[in-house]
Amino acid sequence: MDQAEQLRNIIKKQNQKRHIARVITVTSGKGGVGKSSVTINLALQMKKLGKRVIILDADFGLANVEIMLGIRPMYSLADVLYHGKDVKDIITTTPMGLNFISGGSGLRELVDMTREQLSMLVQKLYELDELADIVIIDTGAGISESVLEFVAVSSEVLLIATPEPTSLTDAYALLKTLHKKEEFLPENTTIKLIANRTFSSKDGKDLYDKLNVVAERFLNFKLEYLGNIPHDQNIMRACIQQKPIIMAYPNSPASLALEQLAIQLSDTDAAVLQNKKGISQMFASLLHFRKR
Ligand SMILES: Nc1ncnc2c1ncn2[C@@H]1O[C@H](COP(=O)(O)OP(=O)(O)OP(=O)(O)O)[C@@H](O)[C@H]1O
Ligand SMILES: [Mg+2]
DSSP: OOHHHHHHHHHHHHHTTSOOOEEEEEEOSSSSSSHHHHHHHHHHHHHHTTOOEEEEEEOOSSOHHHHHHTOOOSOOHHHHHHSOOOGGGGOEEOTTSOEEEEOHHHHHTGGGOOHHHHHHHHHHHHHHHHHOSEEEEEEOSSOOHHHHHHHHTOSEEEEEEOSSHHHHHHHHHHHHHHHHOTTOOGGGOEEEEEEEEESSHHHHHHHHHHHHHHIIIIIOOOOEEEEEEEOOHHHHHHHHTTSOHHHHSTTSHHHHHHHHHHHHHHTOOHHHHHTOOHHHHHHHHHHTTOOO
């Protein structure tokens, strides 16, 4: 047994006795379909439900959770990895009380990390499991290798798509690429679809049916359907005010839908929750596949 394997086993054993976070990874095939909006609003809603929530921003593009919330974090995970900071020192609390960690270059380099660097990340993230009940990871747009790595080792994934045909094909492309990855084991990952910017609840269900049919037929795995969020101009209005819609327009259609989705997520059955492995163990799963 090598050192990395030992580390994975130690964490696995200790996880049976200690508090570990539920990790929810938010992703999409195509960019701009609402990942960051969903992340922020679900985080806030789950906080209202009494959970300790931390957003981990792994969006390597324009870091738009930061922009959407109007915050400028001083530190990022890179400071943990390369400058000796602890995870608790790099958490930014936003004015509305959300806790946020910027992935920064720390996570962008995930694919290029050596086993030693990855082991260090695993050890550092161990602390995060104790600090949060729920960690929501907002991933970047499109199918980058780092995003796929995250998704492949997540126990719970929220896949966001809109009813536009390009969004559907891109979501399918993501599932197909994921399916080819050796890190991805369908029995360890639940993928839940959220249909965003719908004009009716039927739009959402149709989108799910189309995607699920091809996923079942060609990839041999089943998607779950979490629900839909209507197209709602107030999301953009809230964005301009740098506020989450559920704060700025709590009674608007999208806010009510997001509220409902958060409740459904909180009601997730015990079997799924039992499968959760926490953030540290999630990254430890990658060690097994790291050749260098
Ligand atoms: N339900 C909705 N109704 C109307 N507009 C929406 C809805 N959801 C998101 N938007 C708008 O779509 C745009 C993209 O949303 P968001 O930034 O959350 O997407 P993203 O998937 O995180 O994008 P990226 O891939 O660039 O990170 C924003 O302008 C947002 O206001
Ligand atoms: Mg985004």
